[in-house]
Amino acid sequence: MPGLNIYLGSLLIFVACVMGALSMRTVVQVFRLRNKRLSWRAGTLKGFPLFSTVFLMISFVFIAVIWFNGGFWDFIASGFYLFISASWFVTSYFSSKRYITDNGIVKNVNDPSQTIAWHQIRDFVEQDEAREILYTFIYNEKENEYNMQRLELKIPPKKYDAFKKLISHKLGRRISCYSHTSIQVENFD
Numbered sequence: 001m002p003g004l005n006i007y008l009g010s011l012l013i014f015v016a017c018v019m020g021a022l023s024m025r026t027v028v029q030v031f032r033l034r035n036k037r038l039s040w041r042a043g044t045l046k047g048f049p050l051f052s053t054v055f056l057m058i059s060f061v062f063i064a065v066i067w068f069n070g071g072f073w074d075f076i077a078s079g080f081y082l083f084i085s086a087s088w089f090v091t092s093y094f095s096s097k098r099y100i101t102d103n104g105i106v107k108n109v110n111d112p113s114q115t116i117a118w119h120q121i122r123d124f125v126e127q128d129e130a131r132e133i134l135y136t137f138i139y140n141e142k143e144n145e146y147n148m149q150r151l152e153l154k155i156p157p158k159k160y161d162a163f164k165k166l167i168s169h170k171l172g173r174r175i176s177c178y179s180h181t182s183i184q185v186e187n188f189d
Contacts, residue, residue: 009077016080019087026091029109035102037166040156042098049092052085059085098153100166105137107151113141116151118170133160135167 041047045054059082066078091110099106104117120139127134133155140148155163 012077012080012084016083016087019084019091023087023090026094026110030094030097030099033099033101033106033109036099037102038100038159038162039097040159041093041096042154043093043096049089049096052089052092056085056089100163105151105153107153114151121171121175122148123175124167124171129154132156135163 043049063078063082066074095108095110099109104115107114116137116139121137122140123138125136127136135153135155137151137153138148139151140146
C-alpha cells in the first residue's frame with residue numbers, strides 16, 4: 001500500500017498548506033482593521049470557538065500518543081495534523097471575535113457582508129439577558145434601500161459601559177438613545 005500512503009501524505013500536505021494560507025489571511029485581515037475601539041471573544045466555549053478548540057486538544061493528545069508509541073513518519077504526520085488544527089483554531093478564533101471600530105461593527109473579519117458601517121444602522125434595541133447584554137441593530141445593506149437586515153451582538157459585562165458610550169457617541173445624533181427610566185408609560189382603561 002505505498003501508493004495509498006503517498007496519496008494520503010500528499011493530501012495531508014495540501015490541506016496543511018491551505019489551512020496555513022487561510023490562517024495567515026485571517027491574521028492579516030485583523031491587523032488591517034483600523035481604529036479598533038473595542039474587541040471581545042464571542043466563541044461558544046468560554047469565548048473560544050468550540051470545534052477548532054476540541055480538534056486542537058485532540059491533536060495534542062494524538063501527538064503525545066505518537067511520541068511514545070509511533071515511528072518517525074507517524075510523528076511527522078501528527079505534526080501536520082497539529083499544524084492544521086492550530087491553523088483552524090487561529091482562523092476561527094479571529095473570525096469569531098467582534099471588533100468595534102470608528103467606521104462600524106465587524107462581526108466576522110473574513111466576511112465583508114458582516115461588517116456594518118455606522119451610517120447604515122437605522123435603529124437598535126438593548127435587552128438584558130442572564131449574563132450578557134444583547135444589542136439588536138437594524139440596518140440596511142445598501143444606501144436608499146428598504147430591505148432591512150438585523151445584527152445581534154452579545155456584549156460582555158466588562159465591555160458594556162465602553163460599548164454604550166461608543167454607541168451614544170456614534171448613533172446618538174441620528175437615533176434617540178433612551179434609557180428605560182426616561183420613557184413615561186401609562187396604561188389606558
